């Protein structure tokens with residue numbers, strides 16, 4: 001009995017190594033995003049600032065072989081979305097969602113709905129009327145890494161408590177912001193799941 005077990009372990013070992021190597025074989029398609037900016041007598045965020053948000057996202061996730069692509073050209077949305085004060089205000093954006101992409105909305109201000117004395121820089125919001133509808137809202141006063149942080153939540157990451165980690169609130173000024181290996185794996189796994197469920201659809205290249 002013992003001999004049989006030992007043999008099967010030996011036989012199993014190389015297979016296990018192969019299985020581990022396999023996921024790298026199919027590259028993950030770039031995660032499609034669609035950015036819309038509130039136009040409140042002019043866009044609430046400049047094109048340069050949106051470029052910076054996207055650039056930070058690309059460089060932080062690139063280290064983990066995750067790319068993003070703007071699947072649709074940036075567009076604007078009505079001024080009525082400029083100041084999001086309540087949960088219902090956030091929920092309202094669900095009516096604007098485009099299928100197959102990570103929807104991102106840039107607004108002038110985003111009230112903290114748990115502590116109304118405060119404002120948020122960004123949120124990965126789940127529509128309370130339909131929790132399957134998830135989207136990212138970023139305020140015009142956000143940090144350059146805020147979009148990347150919220151897309152981290154979109155790709156399954158919780159907050160982290162390691163200084164300068166993308167998912168932490170604890171940052172040294174000017175320090176390099178990063179994701180660790182395990183976080184990268186979680187994001188790739190989540191993205192593959194979203195592509196498999198057609199919640200994300202790879203953009204035509």
Ligand SMILES: [Zn+2]
Nearest residue numbers: 149150153159
């Ligand atoms: Zn967060």
